[in-house]
Amino acid sequence: MPDKASTDFQITTGPIRGSKRVYVGSDTDSSIQVPLREIELHPTANEEPVRVYDTSGPYTDETAEIDIYKGLIRRREAWVEGRGDVERYEGRTIKPEDNGNVEEKYLAPEFPVKLKPLRAKNGANVTQMHYARKGIITPEMEYIAIRENLGRTELHEDMCDRCGDPMGANLPDLITPEFVRKEIAEGRAIIPANINHPEAEPMIIGRNFLVKINANIGNSAVSSSIAEEVDKMVWATRWGGDTVMDLSTGRNIHNTREWIIRNSPVPIGTVPIYQALEKVDGIAEDLTWEVFRDTLIEQAEQGVDYFTIHAGVLLRYVPMTAKRVTGIVSRGGSIMAKWCLAHHKENFLYTHFEDICEIMKKYDVSFSLGDGLRPGSIADANDEAQFGELRTLGELTKIAWKHDVQVMIEGPGHVAMHKIKENMEEQLKHCHEAPFYTLGPLTTDIAPGYDHITSAIGAAMIGWFGTAMLCYVTPKEHLGLPNRDDVKDGVITYKLAAHAADLAKGHPSAQLRDNALSRARFDFRWEDQFNLSLDPDKAREYHDQTLPKEAHKVAHFCSMCGPKFCSMKITQDVRDYAAELEAKEKGMADMSEKFKDEGSEIYQPSTKP
């Protein structure tokens, strides 16, 4: 048993205020149970409950039993094993270096439950892309179709105003499993779903689906604890993180990651070169293909769903960064640049790219091709180093696709607004519509402490233009490590940016929630307004700072205008007047009709019948 003290978990569970977790089944496969969050409205609203996308896993399900020491239920295992192309095997032995050769007394406890890993049987390929290309609709694909439709089987009346500008995206009224399959087969979307992470709920990342967000967590050389990181993962998914990247860089990387994956309802991404670097004591030039390969297998066996791999940092691009204001700011990018320079050799991630593909397809790990040369300042955006690397990522995409390995492409970074669109256009053009996954971008450098906001501006825009997933930035960016509050601020900020993008694209489901909330606001249904918001706790807290009494929750006024005058109350007068006008005009039209029948032309037809 692990030492309870060092894994003193304080996980937030229970439903988000004003809502409950519900499940929508499939007509054809009873093993498919898609979670949604249902927000019930006040009876006076006379409206159906609003169902929203839910990333929180069983933690918000009151009926679920949560035990961090056991991990989540491995629901997807039956689907994976049912395909008959995987086998359990002994797996790699955990070595001291996997946890950074940490001294015994500092060693974090191992996760208590140990299972042998799965891998593809000899010669098999178990990627969702492989199945898709063979014309197979997997249960994962069917699950995703239901999830993306938010459980609807027909268009809601509020969904019919398809007025967005999709910027080239293809957003059908309803997503079918076949549509999911086709998007995966053609590389426009990915389902990050390692066969060794059956705890995760299937989700999709692609331009023709809801825009997703990623939350980064992870310990570092200056701060760490397994309990904190597991808590951050649960906390990030509670508020809407669609995937979580574990960017740990300190000691105990292996054990920390195991606890996270076993308890994560969302796909987990990593940057394997970080752990590889720890294994060679932080000396970039000591990295070898063998150490890296071993790390990939280690993490694939644990169940990491996507790997950031900086295979596009080519030797010839490195000098292009010399005159930049902020050089190379990607950690992975600089590690590989350092290695290339030290050996004066081509990046081994590039030269071994097909070897990497061979590993990925055995476990269905997706590529997140890293942008090691992304700009770290407004001054460096869209330069030759950045776009050179992007074109190389496009070449690598084609190679990965040859192996039916799923790919997304990472993007910047720091980009002023007028240069954002070019990033999307270049990516679509050179990376063959593989999903784009950007970090912000930050639209100015001058607001440390507020970089969740400087970047939300860029994220919303590039999301509208076609980026499939937005990597969050927290208020601590550039300054320190995010704590729990920062994680939530980052997630909510990116959730709203992604939603703004869905609205602008004209996603059929997006405006439903805006309309429901706006109606609640207009009707002074305060509780409904709080509950429909991305953060019901904060909305209520802010309201109560000015008008704390419970009676005010049903008050037909707010603190802005007070009880004597309210702009919203005037609308009833307006509606009465408009109805009267309409009746009058209709009356005129009727009279006109009547007189015309009788041969008179005293009443001219009104222009508006």
Added chain:
Amino acid sequence: MPDKASTDFQITTGPIRGSKRVYVGSDTDSSIQVPLREIELHPTANEEPVRVYDTSGPYTDETAEIDIYKGLIRRREAWVEGRGDVERYEGRTIKPEDNGNVEEKYLAPEFPVKLKPLRAKNGANVTQMHYARKGIITPEMEYIAIRENLGRTELHEDMCDRCGDPMGANLPDLITPEFVRKEIAEGRAIIPANINHPEAEPMIIGRNFLVKINANIGNSAVSSSIAEEVDKMVWATRWGGDTVMDLSTGRNIHNTREWIIRNSPVPIGTVPIYQALEKVDGIAEDLTWEVFRDTLIEQAEQGVDYFTIHAGVLLRYVPMTAKRVTGIVSRGGSIMAKWCLAHHKENFLYTHFEDICEIMKKYDVSFSLGDGLRPGSIADANDEAQFGELRTLGELTKIAWKHDVQVMIEGPGHVAMHKIKENMEEQLKHCHEAPFYTLGPLTTDIAPGYDHITSAIGAAMIGWFGTAMLCYVTPKEHLGLPNRDDVKDGVITYKLAAHAADLAKGHPSAQLRDNALSRARFDFRWEDQFNLSLDPDKAREYHDQTLPKEAHKVAHFCSMCGPKFCSMKITQDVRDYAAELEAKEKGMADMSEKFKDEGSEIYQPSTKP
């Protein structure tokens, strides 16, 4: 003397961390002293101090004596009186209704210093637009030219990358006083500068200048205190508020406003119909032109610099809002809609528009033509009511210009991203390039508690497209009244949005600060990074949460990667390598040249000389 207890001022004074207030003079007029904030960098940077725009007034000047009971020095008075076209007169008598007929015991104290107001001499017109059209460059215009150039008389090397997309704006390398005059004369910009507010430092609002922001303050029927409102005004301008709107709606409106104006270094705007409504006990249908007219004169004599006037809410537009999700959400708009319906008459602000112009030009109050029918939800954006009103505002602009009265146009509101550009285009087209002044817009309705962010996305975009001033939205929007922290969050958020817009437009001064901060970041000059940021206090606080020790302020690493590996340190290797490459190539070229001279072609010319 006022009761000290009820005016217990807690004003924040003293310089913003790491900077000092400096003044740049004019070569031709010693009375012109333009304030800037100078941020000194660490000696190792070997860089000039960075000068940024400063809205904070004497409050950040260590040498200034601040006395809230006396008000700020009336520096502009000499310019106003020097033009010889104004006269002091008795002015209107303050009536009990001006303070909402408040009982004696609740009456807020009067401002202690009383001066007779100024007005234009009989038949004179004292607007900046009037002078501009007569070809006169006022000291205000010269002051503004220096201010917009941030005191520079030539382009800085960092300013030469004019790579922005100005979207039709005309941004010269350096602003001349003549350029300012022409912009004012042609109505593309305004200088809100009531002759009775000589305490304010001249500033300009126009598409061809730096994007400005407004902060709203004001008491309400449920909360109020003069000290709080004066404090919020000083606090909002400390962090970058270019103008402040006093939206008070409760009692004591007159006295509160007087304290604010006498102490405000920035132009003050109001919505006079709010006070007029208080004078008729909150009953909209009891409003009359006479009450409104009296209120305009009352406020013009106090020194309000711009009036929001909802003269575009025409009777025929009102029924167009009946089927909206959120009807009419503008307080002023709904007051006028209610009046129009009650009397079944055209809006008296519209029918008396020329009478209003006659008052405005006597004091140089600028119009902020209110968008009473702005959308209050994503669903209602860009509808016929909104755009109908906008076209009427365009007609009214021409009438105001006939009187040489300055005009800006208010805009929305709630607008999804793909509909934002149309707002700017319609405004430019129908309002003849009069400056646009928008509230956000919010790009989604689902994030109450985070509406400073949902709206910063829209604000940055519409600022880029040409909006001249952005009205802030605080985290409390839709929920409660902003407190001090909310005011700061709103101001900083809008400051960064305005700056992102300046960068995207390619304003010649904008990127200087980004580059200086990025260099500081890259050099690990932590103090410089904090001091160059919009909020040095928060940047430092966040850094210290992870690495609190003073030694870490000079550490060449940060909490993200820790001391063992740092991506930024690798850049030196890259630079050395690039230099080596260049030297080698140059050597090759030299050798090639040498051999060529000697008749050999062994060395082929390198492609990069």
